[in-house]
Amino acid sequence: MEVVDLLIEARWIVPVDPAGVVLESHAVVINDGRIVAVVPQSEAASCFSARSHKRLEQHVLIPGLVNLHTHAAMTLLRGLADDLPLMEWLQRHVWPAEAQHVSEQFVYDGTLLACAEMLRGGITCFNDMYFFPGAAADAALASGMRAAIGLITVDFPSSYATDADDYLAKGLAARDQRLEEPLLSFCLAPHAPYTVGDGGFSRVLTLAEQVELPIHVHLHETIQEIEESVQRFGIRPIERLRRLGMLSPALIAVHAVHLDAHEIELLAQQGCSIAHCPSSNLKLASGIAPLAELAAKGINIGLGTDGAASNNRLDLLQEMRLAALLAKAQSGRADAIKAHQVLHMATLGGARALGLEARIGSITPGKAADLCAVALDEFALAPCYEPVSHLTYAVAREHVSAVWVAGRMLVENGQLIESNETGLIKLALLWQNKIRP
Ligand SMILES: CSC[C@H]1O[C@@H](n2cnc3c(O)ncnc32)[C@H](O)[C@@H]1O
Ligand SMILES: [Zn+2]
Numbered sequence: 001m002e003v004v005d006l007l008i009e010a011r012w013i014v015p016v017d018p019a020g021v022v023l024e025s026h027a028v029v030i031n032d033g034r035i036v037a038v039v040p041q042s043e044a045a046s047c048f049s050a051r052s053h054k055r056l057e058q059h060v061l062i063p064g065l066v067n068l069h070t071h072a073a074m075t076l077l078r079g080l081a082d083d084l085p086l087m088e089w090l091q092r093h094v095w096p097a098e099a100q101h102v103s104e105q106f107v108y109d110g111t112l113l114a115c116a117e118m119l120r121g122g123i124t125c126f127n128d129m130y131f132f133p134g135a136a137a138d139a140a141l142a143s144g145m146r147a148a149i150g151l152i153t154v155d156f157p158s159s160y161a162t163d164a165d166d167y168l169a170k171g172l173a174a175r176d177q178r179l180e181e182p183l184l185s186f187c188l189a190p191h192a193p194y195t196v197g198d199g200g201f202s203r204v205l206t207l208a209e210q211v212e213l214p215i216h217v218h219l220h221e222t223i224q225e226i227e228e229s230v231q232r233f234g235i236r237p238i239e240r241l242r243r244l245g246m247l248s249p250a251l252i253a254v255h256a257v258h259l260d261a262h263e264i265e266l267l268a269q270q271g272c273s274i275a276h277c278p279s280s281n282l283k284l285a286s287g288i289a290p291l292a293e294l295a296a297k298g299i300n301i302g303l304g305t306d307g308a309a310s311n312n313r314l315d316l317l318q319e320m321r322l323a324a325l326l327a328k329a330q331s332g333r334a335d336a337i338k339a340h341q342v343l344h345m346a347t348l349g350g351a352r353a354l355g356l357e358a359r360i361g362s363i364t365p366g367k368a369a370d371l372c373a374v375a376l377d378e379f380a381l382a383p384c385y386e387p388v389s390h391l392t393y394a395v396a397r398e399h400v401s402a403v404w405v406a407g408r409m410l411v412e413n414g415q416l417i418e419s420n421e422t423g424l425i426k427l428a429l430l431w432q433n434k435i436r437p
Pocket of ligand 2: 069070071218254307
C-alpha cells in the first residue's frame, strides 16, 4: 500500500482532459500537492493508504477554475461608477479614483478581498493586471492562491511608476524577488493600444522574448478604440500589433469583441489566446465577442471576470453560463458553444494561455492538485442527468463546497478556512470611508 497525503472520493469527477469524460465513483489520489492517480474508488481503497480522506457524495469534482483576466485590487472600487461606457468610466471615474487612492496597501488589501471572493467561487488561479504587482503577488500568496502576476506598462505616470521603462524595471524587480514562489508566474501586461505607444510595445516584446513570458493586453474592446486607432495610426489595433511583431502564441488578447473575418483568421494563424470577459463587455456596453466563430477556428479561449469595478462580481461560474448563452443568441445556433466547451475555457483554456498547461487546468496525474468540488445535492439542482450541464447552466458559486490549491484545502463546507471573513469586510469598509467619506 502506498501512503499518500490525501484521497478525495467524488460521485463524479470531470478531468476536462480528455474532453467529454465524466468519471463516476472515482477517487483522486494526492501527494505532496500533486495528483498521483485518478482511479475507481474500489482500487483506491486497496492501493493507497491516505493520511487524510474526503468523501464527496453527490458532488462533482473539477479542476480549479482559472480567471484569465482580472484587476484584483479593483474590488475596492466595486460599484463606485456604474452604467457608463468604457472610456467615460475610465477617464471620468476610475482613473481619477486610482490616481488619488492606489498605493501598495490599496493593492494588497483589494487583492486579498478579491482572492477570498475568487476562492469561495472555485477559482484557484487568476491572471492579474494592476499597479504594484508585488503587492498583488504577496496578497495571492497570503491567500494560498495561484496567480499569474501582470507586469504592467502604460504611457501615463501613476503613484507606482513614471514611464514605460520605470514600469518595466519595477515589474521585473517584483518578479525577481519572487522567482522561487511555486504558486506564482508572471505575464507582461501592456494595458491597451490606446495607452501604450509603439516604443512601449517594442520594449515589452523584447522582454517577453528574453524572459519567455506571455503578454496580456486589452485589445479590440470597443468600437471607439478601433476608430481612434485608425485616426491616430491609420490602422486598426490588431494590424498595429501585427506590424510590431506582437501576434504570437504568447499573446493573450483580452476582450477581442470587435473582430472582422481577417482578424479572426490572423489570431488563429498566429496561435494567440483570447480572454473572453462576457459580463464586463455587457456592462460597459462594449459588445459581444464572436465566441462561436473564434472557437470554430480553433483559437484557444479562456474566461475572465475583468475587475470587480466593471463586472461587479468575480464569479467565473457566472461567466461560464453567460459565455454559453450569449454565443447561442449571437450565432442563432443553440449548439454554438456547448457546456463542456465553456468548462474547458474556464480551466484548461486559461491554463494554456498562461503557459501553465503542464501544471494546472485538468485533473491529470503529475499536475498540481488545484481542485474545486461543487455540491449538487440540493433540490434546485435535482435531478442530475449530466453534471457538466449543471456546472454550466444550473449551479451558482454558492454551490462550491471545497477548494484546494496545490493540495492545500482553502475552502471547506463553502467557508474560507484561513481567511477571516469579518476582518475582510472591515478592511473594505475602511477603504470605502477613505474613498467616499
Ligand atoms: C494599468 S493597470 C490596469 C488598468 O486597467 C484599467 N481597466 C480596468 N478594466 C478595464 C477595461 O475593461 N478596459 C480597459 N482598462 C481597464 C484599470 O482601471 C487600470 O487602470
Ligand atoms: Zn481589464
